[in-house]
Amino acid sequence: MKRVAAIYLVLVLIFGLYVIQYLYKDTRGPVIQEGIKGSIDEKYVMVTFQAGIEYWKSCLKGFEDAAEALNVSVEYRGATQYDLKEQITVLEHIIARKPAGIALSAINPQELSSTIDKAVEAGIPVVLFDSGAVTSKAYSFLATDNVQAGVAAARKMADILSGSGKVAVITQPNQLNHQERTQGFMETIRKEFPRIEIAAVEDGKGDSLSSKMTMLEVLRNHPDLSGVFVTYANGGVGVAEALSVRQDAGRVKIVSFDTDKQTLDLVKQGTISATMAQGTWNMGYWSLQFLFHVKHGLAKPGSSANQGVSTLPPYVDTGITVVTGENVDRFYAK
């Protein structure tokens, strides 16, 4: 009897083993649902120029955050200088390695197209961020709408001046993005704030010393100036110096652009009233999402899912945030 009992026990345990193994097998299926997820050996590359400057840090952070969320890898490359040939060489090297995708900020809107097209034709997805290349075959362009940035700057200026006063614009009139910032600013002042007068629009030539000189000249011609919009970060720094020389700091309000450390420090100490932060994190984050979507066939030209409609949104406005003393601390690079 005892032998029979032991044999029964063994049979019951074997059955138990089978049941447990079966249960685990069965539950593992439905538990593992993929979501949107890649593999860690998929490498996406971000390519810039003047690759060491602070401006790209937050773009790269967005790119990395998306990579972490999607379980893929990223790499950062770029021309070290402001040098077209160097960026083309860097890009050629990357294409030869066949990465999963390339997010490129183009140093020049025309001259990179044939290299970009070569990548696309080799089956490597390419999107452009920050600086575009209009005629290329890249799938999408993710960047600031500079006209809207000018609109936001105008509204902030009017807010600071309580809707009346004399203002100037210091800009770089030969660059499209700066033309657009100026245009958005001027149109909005004229349309929405009839008691604000635009007294001067001047070329600050891009560096802080020239911008300081330009501002001193503007102040000589318009001693009753109450505000100045500067469309580039160096200019804001230069204008702040001009005002401190004349001990006008505080009376003339500055609205500047971008969020490098010097500008943020000046916002923090109140010399610059506000600065326009570009949506650089968005540029990086959604660039990687778009590349991933093409790579994984989630968005595909001519697929039945999208009825032949273009693979990705051709343009994304990555947005502007107004930085003042109240929120400046959140903008220092981590």
Add this chain to the structure above:
Amino acid sequence: MKRVAAIYLVLVLIFGLYVIQYLYKDTRGPVIQEGIKGSIDEKYVMVTFQAGIEYWKSCLKGFEDAAEALNVSVEYRGATQYDLKEQITVLEHIIARKPAGIALSAINPQELSSTIDKAVEAGIPVVLFDSGAVTSKAYSFLATDNVQAGVAAARKMADILSGSGKVAVITQPNQLNHQERTQGFMETIRKEFPRIEIAAVEDGKGDSLSSKMTMLEVLRNHPDLSGVFVTYANGGVGVAEALSVRQDAGRVKIVSFDTDKQTLDLVKQGTISATMAQGTWNMGYWSLQFLFHVKHGLAKPGSSANQGVSTLPPYVDTGITVVTGENVDRFYAK
């Protein structure tokens, strides 16, 4: 001895049970990596007006495709008519149920703002697609850039006419989106195609009968017309009828808008040379992605990840595809 052997066997089997259970427990951990993934009880709602029309089908398909990829649920609701009050009521009901997010096509650019803001203030993420509401607190707007759509239409027209001829535009001059399509078309013709003359810009009043009458009038005044751009689908159908009445079909080339079945049939039989397909799938797909990102804190205002920069891209151009006889089959609703 046999009893001892049986006991050993039992012990070995018990140990085996333990080991198997342990192994399964251990391997389940690392196998499950989340990617970007929600849970099926998260419900996102798409809200439209004239909810039964064909136009929304592909928007909803994009919304559903994103939901499937992200493992969440969706629901489709809307005002049955072109009725502001009905849409507000529908929206109020949905807000009361606290869904995970709302993608709304606003019937009116002003009157829905307070209801939208109520949703946002209740912690429900809201994005707008196709038709916006400029002053609301919605996080983003995903829609066609209608100026760009006009640009694409002009280039296609010039291509069809080999760069020379007399053209007309039939539009709805009181609606912003139609003004923009007309503007993009006219500016591009003037700038890029000096041998094309714009002979007339007329109000087709939105329905196919009025558009037919308008076209007949235009043809009386300009019997040598070689092309017409119509900024709305009904208009393309009406213009095609006008041409068939006069047996001018084939000589006067039509570039139309949107991809309802009647328009696609006319493209297929060659009466309409080309029509502009909006990126409706993109509207739905990226609306859900954006809502999901806010809901899951992947994009969050003021988080350290994005250094305080605005939560989501404020605007996405969902794109235009030119539909001709060559690719028309891919645009019929599945």
